[in-house]
Amino acid sequence: MEGLRNDGRRWNELRRIHCQLSTSSTNADGSSYIEQGFTKVLCNVTGPAEPSSRQKVKQDSATVSCEVYFAAFSGTDRIKRGRNDKKVQELQTAIQKTFSSIILTHLFSRSEITISVHILSQDGGTLAACINAATLALIDAGIPLKDYVCACTAGQSTSIFDNEGASPDPWLDVNYLEESDIPSLTVATVGDSEKIVALNMENKVRIEKLEAMIAVGISGCAKVRAIMDKEVRRHGKQKLEAQGE
Amino acid sequence: MPPPTPLSPPELSYLYASLSLSPPIRLDLRTPTQFRPLVAECSFLPHCNGSARVCMAEAGECIVGIKAELEKDATTKYATVIEREKWIEVSVEVAGGGVSGPGSGVGIGGISGAGGATGRDEGDGGAAVWLKEGLLAGGAGGWSILDRLVISSGWHWKIYIDVLLLTPTSHPSPLLISAAVNMALDSTYLPKLTSPHDVDDIPTFSDDWAISAPLYEPTTFPRPPMSLPVVAVGDNVFLDPSVAEVAAAEAGLVVTLSLSDSQGNCDIVGIRSMEVGRGGGKEGDRKGINRTLLRQMVNACVKEAGEVIKGLGETTHKQMFRA
Amino acid sequence: MRLKPLPHPSTNHHRHHHRTPSSSRITNPSRPSPNPRSRETVQLVHYSATMPKEPEISLAEKTFVLEALKQNLRVDGRGIHSFREIELSFGDDYGFVDVRLGKTRVLARISAEIVKPRSDRPFEGTFTISTEMGPMASPSFEVGRPTDLDHTLSRLLEKSIRRSTALDLESLCIVTGQRVWSLRADLHFLSHDGNLIDTACIATITALAHFRLPVITVSGEDITIHPVTERVPVPLSLLHWPICVTFSFLGEDEDGEVVCVLDATAQEEALREGDMTVTVNKNGEVCQISKSGGVAVEAETLMKCARMAAEKVKGIDKLIATALRDDEVARNKGNLDWLKEGKSENER
Numbered sequence: 062m063e064g065l066r067n068d069g070r071r072w073n074e075l076r077r078i079h080c081q082l083s084t085s086s087t088n089a090d091g092s093s094y095i096e097q098g099f100t101k102v103l104c105n106v107t108g109p110a111e112p113s114s115r116q117k118v119k120q121d122s123a124t125v126s127c128e129v130y131f132a133a134f135s136g137t138d139r140i141k142r143g144r145n146d147k148k149v150q151e152l153q154t155a156i157q158k159t160f161s162s163i164i165l166t167h168l169f170s171r172s173e174i175t176i177s178v179h180i181l182s183q184d185g186g187t188l189a190a191c192i193n194a195a196t197l198a199l200i201d202a203g204i205p206l207k208d209y210v211c212a213c214t215a216g217q218s219t220s221i222f223d224n225e226g227a228s229p230d231p232w233l234d235v236n237y238l239e240e241s242d243i244p245s246l247t248v249a250t251v252g253d254s255e256k257i258v259a260l261n262m263e264n265k266v267r268i269e270k271l272e273a274m275i276a277v278g279i280s281g282c283a284k285v286r287a288i289m290d291k292e293v294r295r296h297g298k299q300k301l302e303a304q305g306e
Numbered sequence: 307m308p309p310p311t312p313l314s315p316p317e318l319s320y321l322y323a324s325l326s327l328s329p330p331i332r333l334d335l336r337t338p339t340q341f342r343p344l345v346a347e348c349s350f351l352p353h354c355n356g357s358a359r360v361c362m363a364e365a366g367e368c369i370v371g372i373k374a375e376l377e378k379d380a381t382t383k384y385a386t387v388i389e390r391e392k393w394i395e396v397s398v399e400v401a402g403g404g405v406s407g408p409g410s411g412v413g414i415g416g417i418s419g420a421g422g423a424t425g426r427d428e429g430d431g432g433a434a435v436w437l438k439e440g441l442l443a444g445g446a447g448g449w450s451i452l453d454r455l456v457i458s459s460g461w462h463w464k465i466y467i468d469v470l471l472l473t474p475t476s477h478p479s480p481l482l483i484s485a486a487v488n489m490a491l492d493s494t495y496l497p498k499l500t501s502p503h504d505v506d507d508i509p510t511f512s513d514d515w516a517i518s519a520p521l522y523e524p525t526t527f528p529r530p531p532m533s534l535p536v537v538a539v540g541d542n543v544f545l546d547p548s549v550a551e552v553a554a555a556e557a558g559l560v561v562t563l564s565l566s567d568s569q570g571n572c573d574i575v576g577i578r579s580m581e582v583g584r585g586g587g588k589e590g591d592r593k594g595i596n597r598t599l600l601r602q603m604v605n606a607c608v609k610e611a612g613e614v615i616k617g618l619g620e621t622t623h624k625q626m627f628r629a
Numbered sequence: 630m631r632l633k634p635l636p637h638p639s640t641n642h643h644r645h646h647h648r649t650p651s652s653s654r655i656t657n658p659s660r661p662s663p664n665p666r667s668r669e670t671v672q673l674v675h676y677s678a679t680m681p682k683e684p685e686i687s688l689a690e691k692t693f694v695l696e697a698l699k700q701n702l703r704v705d706g707r708g709i710h711s712f713r714e715i716e717l718s719f720g721d722d723y724g725f726v727d728v729r730l731g732k733t734r735v736l737a738r739i740s741a742e743i744v745k746p747r748s749d750r751p752f753e754g755t756f757t758i759s760t761e762m763g764p765m766a767s768p769s770f771e772v773g774r775p776t777d778l779d780h781t782l783s784r785l786l787e788k789s790i791r792r793s794t795a796l797d798l799e800s801l802c803i804v805t806g807q808r809v810w811s812l813r814a815d816l817h818f819l820s821h822d823g824n825l826i827d828t829a830c831i832a833t834i835t836a837l838a839h840f841r842l843p844v845i846t847v848s849g850e851d852i853t854i855h856p857v858t859e860r861v862p863v864p865l866s867l868l869h870w871p872i873c874v875t876f877s878f879l880g881e882d883e884d885g886e887v888v889c890v891l892d893a894t895a896q897e898e899a900l901r902e903g904d905m906t907v908t909v910n911k912n913g914e915v916c917q918i919s920k921s922g923g924v925a926v927e928a929e930t931l932m933k934c935a936r937m938a939a940e941k942v943k944g945i946d947k948l949i950a951t952a953l954r955d956d957e958v959a960r961n962k963g964n965l966d967w968l969k970e971g972k973s974e975n976e977r
Contacts, residue, residue, distance in 0.1 A: 085367065088474045099352045105472070130401055133468040134354045134371030141397065141468075151784060154777075158922030162903070177401065179470065181369065182351050246918065256925035260905070262918040263788055268939050271915055272932050279928060 067238060068098075072218070072230040075281060078288050080193070082201040082296045089177075091202025095194045098236055099184035104194035106202040108174030117173050122166035127157040127176045129191065135183045137237075152178075156191055159249060159259045165205040174204060185236040186214045188247045188261060193285060200293055208252030209289060212259065213281030215274045216245035217266055231270070231277040248278035252286070255279050313553050318583070321554040326540035333550060339610050341546045344485065348493040348622050356494025356521070358622075360486040364548055366473025368482045370490040376457075376509070377464040390452045393462055394441055396434040398469040398483070433469070433483050436578055440484075440531035440562040441491075443575040454521060458503045463496060465521075480560045480580075481546055484533035485618060491530035492622040494521040524623060529565040531575050532615050534607045536561060537582055538599050543606045553583035557595040561607040563615070570612025577604065683769045686899045694900055695880040698888050705731075705894065710937060712892045715945065717835060717952040723862065724840030728832040730892065732822035737832035738815050739840040743852070746802070746809040754801020754809040758786050758833060759816065766818035766825075767895075782826055785919060789830055789871045789908035793916035796837060800866035803845055808852060810842065812865075823894040826906055830873035835949050839956070840865055869910040871917075872945050874938035877901040878924050887926060889934050891941070905931065907938040911946040915939075 064071060076098030085092030089105035096102075109123050117124040129152045133141045142149055156176060164174060176198065178191045189212035196210045216235040219242075235245045244264030251258050257279070266274065313321070324331045330338060344362045351357035356372040380389045441451055455463040467487060471478050495518040497511035512518075522530055537547040537555035544551060552558060558580035563572040579595075595603075694704055701709060713731035720727070724739030746753060760783050762770040770776065790796070801810035814833050818825060841862035844855045877893040879901040890897055898904075903923020908916040915935065920926075 085472060101351070103472075130399070130470075132369070132371060132399075132470050133397065133466065134351060134357070134373050137353055139373045139375060139466045139468070147784075147787075150780065154780065154784075155921045160922070162922040162924065179401065179472070181371075181470075182353055184352070251925040254925065256927055257920065257931060258925040259922060260918050260920040260931065262915070263792060265793055265914045265916050268909065268913045268915050268935060271935060275928050275932065 066232060068236060070234075073233050073277065073280070075213070075234045075284055076236065078285065080197055080289060080292050082197055082293065089198075089202075091198045091200070091204070093194050093197035093201055095190055095197065097186055097190050097193070097234070099182055100186055100190045101180075101182040102187075102190040102194040103179040103181060104191070104198040105177045105179075106174065106195070106198040106204065107177075108202070108204065109169040109172035110175075112171070112173035113175075118171050121170050123164070123169040123172045123174050125157055125161045125164060125166065125174050125176070127153045127160070127178065127195075129153050129156070129178045129180065131180045131183075135180050152188060152191060155188060155259065155261060156195055159192060159210060160195060160199070162258065163207050163210050163251065164199065165207065168205060183237065185238075185240040186234060186247070188212065189214050189249070192249050192259070193289065197289060197293070201296075208254070209286050210249050210251060210258060211282040211286040211289060212247055212249035213278050213285055214240075214245050214247050215278035215281065216240070216243045217270050217274055219243050231274045233277050233281045246274055246278060248275055248282065250279055250282040250286075253283075255283070313550060317550075318554050321550055322539060325542060325544070325551065325554060328542065330539070330542040330544070332544065334548070338542060338544045339606060341481075341610075341614060342548070344482075346485065346489055346618065346621060348489045355496060356490045356492075358486045358489035358493060360482055360489065362479065362482055365479040365482045366471065368472070368478070368486040369470045370486040371468050371470075372490050372494045373466045373468070374463045374494070374496055375466065377462055379460045379462055391438075391442060392464075393452055393455050394438060394465045394467065396438045396441075396467045396469070398433045398437075398471065400471045400473065400478070433478075433480070436480075436533065436560065436562065436576065437467070437469075437483065437487055440533060440564075440575050443531065443562075443564070451521075457499055458501070458505060458509050460506050461509050465494075467491075479546075479549075480533045480535045484531075484562075488530045488532045488615070489618055489622045492520075492522055492619055495519065496521055527566050527568070528573065529615060529619060531562050531564040532611060532618075533560050533562040534611055534614070535559070535580060536603045536607050537580070538595070538603055541599070543599075543603050545606060545610055552580075555582040556584055557599065557603075558582040559595075559600075559603050559607075561604055561611075563608065563611045565612060565615045565619075570616055572608050572611050572615070574604065574608065683767070683899070686896065690896065691900055694896065698880040698890075699883060701882065703890070704896065707892075709888060710891045712941065712945075715831065715948060717831075717949065719839060719952075719956045724836050726832050726836040726839060728828050728835065730824060730828045730831075731894065732820055733824055733828050734818075734820040735825065735828045735832045736817040736819060737829075737836035738817075739812060739836045740815070741810050741812050741840075741842060743803065743808050743854075744811040745807060746805075750798075751806035752802050753798040754811060756791060756796050756798065756801075756812045756814070758783065758790065758814045760786065760818075760829065761816075762818050762821075762825075766821040770818075770821075778825070782829060785826055785873060785906055785908075785917075786829060786833065788917045788919070789873055790833060793869075793871050793908070795834070795867055795869055795871050797866040797868050803852060804847060812840075821895060823896070823898045824875055824892050826875050827873050827892065830871070830908070831945065831949070834867075834870050834872060835953070837865055837867055838870065838949065838953055869912060869914070870946055870949070871908045871910050872942045873906050873908045874941055875904060875906045876934045876938075878903040878905070878926060887924060887930070889926075889930060891937070905934065907935050909935075909939045909942045911943050913939055 078095070078097050080093065080095040082093050084094040084103070085105055089107050091106040093104050112118050112124060117126065129149050131142045131149065133139050156178065160176065176195050178194060180187060180191070192210055192212040199206055213233065214235050216232045216239055218229050218232045232239060244266045246260065246262035248257055249259035250256060321333065342362055344360055346358065346360045348358040349356070350359065351371050354371040355374045357370060359367065359369045361367045455465065457463060469483060469487065471483065495515065498517050498519055499509055500512050501507070501510045534545060535547060535558065537544050537552060537558040539555050547555060560578045560580050561574060562576040564575050566573045697704060703709065707713065716729040718727045719725060726737045728735050747755065760779065761772065762779050763772045764770055801812065803809055814836060816829050816832060841864055843857065843862050844860040846853045846855070874891065876889045876891060877897055878887045878889055879897065880888050882888050893901060903926065905918070905920035907918050910916065
């Protein structure tokens with residue numbers, strides 16, 4: 062074993078992250094694509110635009126709405142999920158609430174910003190990948206944000222204690238096999254600040270272990286932020302150079 | 307976001323006039339038989355037996371994932387044709403770049419007998435129908451894809467073809483969808499059977515993907531089918547029409563073809579008529595297609611299709627990886 | 630709760646005569662109507678005939694509450710980290726609980742019936758929680774039109790109680806694959822003064838702990854349910870008692886740090902900038918954490934909140950246990966009284 066996980070990573074290693082901006086050729090205002098290991102998520106953002114229903118009109122700020130689509134072929138089994146599927150609704154609410162507080166909505170009253178997320182392949186860390194994809198797509202759309210929102214998962218490994226008897230370190234960025242085996246949480250931070258904007262855990266964990274998991278998650282978010290920022294700058298430079306010609 | 311506005315009457319008449327000239331002038335200066343450039347990649351989804359993604363600049367993006375699941379044969383004594391046709395299930399989900407506008411029923415680009423897209427929840431049910439039709443059509447000598455799905459006595463593969471459309475219009479180009487499905491099928495692999503053929507128990511398969519068998523054997527024919535849209539304005543016939551050209555056209559067809567040999571000859575598997583805009587003319591102006599024009603349109607497809615399908619096939623085989 | 634006064638239709642005064650109170654429009658005022666003139670009609674009717682929205686907090690109230698927090702005071706005089714008094718009262722039937730947290734009041738009732746189990750889980754019973762908020766709780770709630778709070782509440786209860794397997798579903802099995810108990814918790818929200826989530830969770834757990842299942846004997850194909858007069862019913866098998874604790878983040882204290890208020894009233898909830906719900910049981914196991922959006926908070930603060938939640942839950946757990954025990958004693962006392970009366974001995 063030697064402290065390696067089932068895919069050969071150590072406890073604090075992220076999976077390979079590949080992200081792209083402006084991937085969509087449709088008339089979405091902003092789009093992005095992110096791969097975290099085998100979890101692949103596509104995101105399109107439109108807005109600010111006229112709200113689709115009168116209920117969504119807010120006099121002093123924009124409404125943020127989110128739609129999540131799981132492709133039927135995204136998991137190991139083929140499952141077609143309807144609009145009222147619980148998992149779909151949970152993800153939608155989580156993403157919508159997170160970004161409602163990050164987007165500077167007071168700048169666009171009586172409008173709607175729509176975030177559409179398509180999950181093409183699930184391999185653990187779905188919520189985190191969706192949040193990261195949404196951040197990139199919003200940046201691509203030019204919608205003003207307070208800062209990057211970067212999300213990452215952390216799991217509480219149940220492997221046998223090491224020789225000293227101390228409890229093992231939590232695992233960073235769990236994949237599907239690990240997620241179904243051990244308790245895990247998703248944490249999203251804002252920019253460089255290490256302040257948490259979203260925290261989601263659905264398994265049972267002893268409270269003593271919680272702090273370590275959150276700390277590992279936050280360090281993972283910082284790494285994710287560095288990767289996302291690099292790509293955003295590279296994309297921006299490319300765009301400027303293309304325009305300059 | 308509201309659906310893209312249709313062309314205004316002066317734009318339509320300008321386009322109509324331009325397309326009915328001889329020689330005709332297309333808006334993007336293509337020749338009548340030239341296809342728009344597309345970006346395609348395949349085998350990128352780890353959970354799928356086959357996958358493909360095709361992007362065309364204006365027509366949007368289409369991602370297809372194919373999954374095969376083990377299924378027991380129906381308990382009736384005779385495996386009827388209808389039972390066997392259920393072995394392939396096609397599902398199309400349309401998701402616009404943003405909020406979809408109100409459905410337009412069978413509008414521009416809708417295919418006859420195929421019900422319009424009324425919103426992303428129902429999906430483009432029409433596309434599923436003609437896609438499956440093309441797949442089930444037999445090849446030369448009575449070959450059928452369904453034969454490839456039989457595993458052993460009492461068991462078969464059930465193929466789920468899930469199409470995800472990310473497109474700005476409510477009626478995407480049939481070429482886009484069809485090209486993606488074609489490539490996905492070409493890159494589909496089924497695991498190799500390790501238990502004997504004639505045993506009735508649950509079959510077991512090898513975990514080694516290197517020895518898995520492709521659904522469509524690379525050197526055999528026919529290849530997966532491909533649907534090409536074609537429109538006519540006056541006496542001119544155009545392949546791969548853009549949304550604007552469909553709005554200005556007088557007649558439209560979708561011809562489904564499959565490659566029957568390595569020279570690029572194709573068999574016609576199906577022909578469906580496509581709803582076109584008739585240059586913005588009134589309802590009563592509907593002209594219909596005369597036989598000469600019909601022959602012309604179908605021939606144009608058959609001539610060009612071979613190259614297109616072969617080209618796509620070569621791309622697929624170059625890109626495929628055996629994980 | 631003050632109702633928002635009807636807006637004086639001064640600007641739309643000249644359109645008064647178009648008012649047609651057609652009932653079909655009232656039920657779905659947001660559907661765009663084809664006639665542009667009637668859209669204004671719908672708008673007028675919408676304000677007067679459907680439920681009014683929550684009144685917006687006035688600037689004066691907001692300033693007062695936030696200033697008080699800066700000085701470590703809350704409007705109702707509680708400490709920042711204290712719950713309101715929890716009052717539990719039980720009904721005559723088992724599984725019926727009325728929980729009061731200050732002015733917030735939630736009723737929970739457990740009912741059971743025997744059904745065929747799910748085909749993919751033939752050895753487990755089923756347990757569903759139904760929450761529907763109506764105008765009784767607050768005039769801004771409408772039956773059949775779930776609000777965000779509705780969805781959040783049902784999801785949190787789902788995660789806290791069902792997903793953490795508080796109830797042992799295998800113990801509800803009667804005959805594997807054929808007959809199982811199907812439990813249903815119905816929550817009724819009678820009054821909303823903040824913190825519906827915690828109250829609902831306490832109500833559900835207490836009701837589950839209070840409920841008794843009739844005894845069953847299986848002989849071959851027959852299942853006999855013994856009425857309560859024949860055999861004493863048995864309590865449910867609860868593996869642990871998960872209890873939700875919601876923290877609301879609002880304002881700043883004297884150091885400029887965000888204040889984490891426990892058990893917010895409706896007024897404090899309207900002013901809060903973020904919230905987090907932690908579900909813990911008395912064994913110190915955190916069953917779920919949910920913080921979606923809202924103000925970004927330091928990890929240290931969140932951990933402090935989680936630890937505080939664990940402490941509070943120990944107290945709440947003891948309270949529930951005491952209340953249940955008292956109720957049991959009260960019931961048995963009543964039972965034994967008639968026994969005493971029935972004795973044929975004379976008083977000597």
